[in-house]
Amino acid sequence: MTVLKRLQSLTTLDAEMLSGTAWMTMSYGIKLSLQLVSFVLLARTLGPESFGIYMAILSFAVLLEPFFDLGAYNLVVRDITKHGNSARAVGDSVALSLLVLPVGVLVLYLGYVFLFPTQLLISVVEVGLSQFIGGRAVSIALGVNIAHGTISRNAVLEIVNGAIRLLVVVLLIVSEGDLTTWIHLQLAGNCLMAVLVFVWLQLNFGLGVSGIAGIRERFTDGVHFAIGNAARNLNTELDKVMIYEFSSVAGTGIYAAAARFAVLSCVPVNALLSTVYRHFFIEGEKGYAFSRRYARSLIPMTAGYGAFASLALWVGADLIIFLLGDGYVESGEALRLLAFFPFIQSVTLPYADALTGAGLQNIRSRGMILTMIINLTLNLALIPVFGWHGAIFATLISQSTLMLFVVFYARRYL
Template sequence: MTVNLKGFRKNVMGLLAGQLTRLGLQAAYFVVLARMLGTAEYGAFAAALALAALVAPFSSLGANAIMVRNVSRNAAVASAEWLRALGYSVVVGLLLALGVTALTDLIAPPEVSYLTIFQVVIADVIGVKLVELAGMLWQALGRTRALIILPAVINACRLGAATVVMLMAPDIGLENWCTAYLVVTMPIAMAAVLVTTLKLGRAKAGFQLRWSDVREGMLFSIAGSAQNVYNDIDKAMLGRLSSVTSAGLYSAAYRVIDMAYAPIRAVAAAAYPHFFREGERGLYAAMHLTRKIAPLVLGLGALAAVGAFLAAPIAPLLLGADYAEAVDLIRLLALLIVLRAASYLAADTLTGCGRQGFRTLAQVGAALVNVGLNLIIIPTWSVYGAATVTLVCEGLLALVLWSHIWWVLRREKSGRGRRRLTKSRYRRRAGRRTGNRSHEPAEADKNPPLSVSS
């Protein structure tokens, strides 16, 4: 199967439009929330969000990634895969919320209460994940609209809630804001679940707890959690090892960088199912897709990094004078966009061709290095130490992943590897034989399913 580039570009443009809409809503929500809470309470809120992000990948035990893989390859299993992923997400998500809340005194800054943690974790680990799950399912089925609309709806509702609260009760306090955060999120999640379940109809197979799926899914969960560790653990650690004000400054700068990454996220979402389809035939096949999208991904990353660096002085004008120090942090973290783009290409290439185990191992290693360095550096260098550690770990991860791909390709080319699908054989299987310039793609390749993350 070859990738229909015209259809792929159309898919990317649709998702990019959705990402830009989401980006505008996120930016407005971020400005309102940062002004309303101030640096200290915003830092405490960011620490709670970071803790939720650490456990969120375990909410479905990796059933979401397995669902995308299986449905991308066979749409007939959509109902059963949805039911299984939904069951895992609700049950495990609730257990995680209770577990994280019980550990609040050990892992959260002193300014964060039990109720704050519980509400944020329920909203993000169950509510947001259910919305993402519905979007991922429809994307795997070739319908991108849900993946575009649902995240935008959540951000629009949160923006509306934050705006109303800032105008009517500006001194609401962190705990009460988290209650509003939960109340806004859960109805959207329940609506997404209900509509998706009704549209899919009854599954041919009932919900089953399959330990083989749990074991495989745990690789995806551990990889996702490790990624969130080196993305978010520094915010929680700053709140405990430095101050919630430092956490607020760093979180504000990081949010700007994350929003600048939105165009690359659109390409990643569009390419995700294609990596599974192409990678079914081995690493050479997955790399065929990677080579096609790499110029776009790295080009967007470079433009976004330059844009973030140049636009950094605008941050305190929008957020308030308390965030003046965020300018230097944004400029320091701008390089992260390019590094993350490079590691994303390598990571999804490995996942698509069935090498999730190495990806997981590399991400866990990067997470452990991140935590260890932050424990040493944050007490002395505070936010600048955390930013430097983030850059080092992302660069290290990209280097390790690409080195592994280079090593595997050399083994395959020499014939010593287990997967011996060479580039020429891949081309023959794709229908591009030497001298056959008039080759017509198979019907399934003419109209491939549209393709596919926080």
């Protein structure tokens, strides 16, 4: 078959996936570059100890974020895909966030009291608000564009978000600021991003609220996503808080730096899955067998990349020392141990999205809760003895468990 005939034989879905993935790969590539530069500059500027303190507080905020976010991205995609009312989907998400924000601030205060009493209260609250406000705004906008198939807009959004973050890091360096300065600047940058996003949403879609009944229904649905996402975040973030509490501040910085590189290596897989995310819901309308089959069709691409990324991390792990400085010598060893993480994620995520698309988010949440329990148990046992080494083993074992759950155990729901 000639190249021309192959192109002509592409279905609308295939063409959309290729086009969307091209846009998202480009934007994620630029975003990845901006994030990498920002991360390297920030880690070098703060040093292992201050960077470790910041990452511990940030990880605590990320643990709380799902209960503020309440599945905003997923529910916006679902509601617009099914009902087409963008204004109401966005308005309900914003209204629900405003209602739960005071509770989030209260929990941040409790975190300060019990976990970070030696740090400034305002710093803990600012990091949390920065994560809540900036993360919520961006996730809603990303969801709207995914639901409408306007992937190019998400490309612009990701680039602007990355550019603002790089700008505030540069301001930190120019001002010769410390950790407190960075926290102030980050909050300002995320608030700026939130304002830009909501102005854009208002101009393009408007904001509508479906009333108390609609908010209550969204809260109920959002809790399922919150539980699953909280379990996921516990698996990826709790270890940093525990290293801070039970091991050392410097160890937190060393581990967090390596983990950040491992997460960044998963960006291309996230780009692909973000592009096609709404199709999990379209296929899921026919049943779980269809959304699972769609996930299986993506595995050659995602797992192929995951294997490549894992090999690249293993071979190039010591480059992290060159990038971050001599204070992060042990991060090279940590990154090499984490090298299998991208492959595990590349297999897990498509099958997990298949469950969500078929309305089986509760099953996905069960898998995440099981993973969380295993991760928490192993971290409690290993971190006090082995420090960040224990956190890595706990992460790999628990994430492998989730992969087995969504690939094999979830088949019983076919």
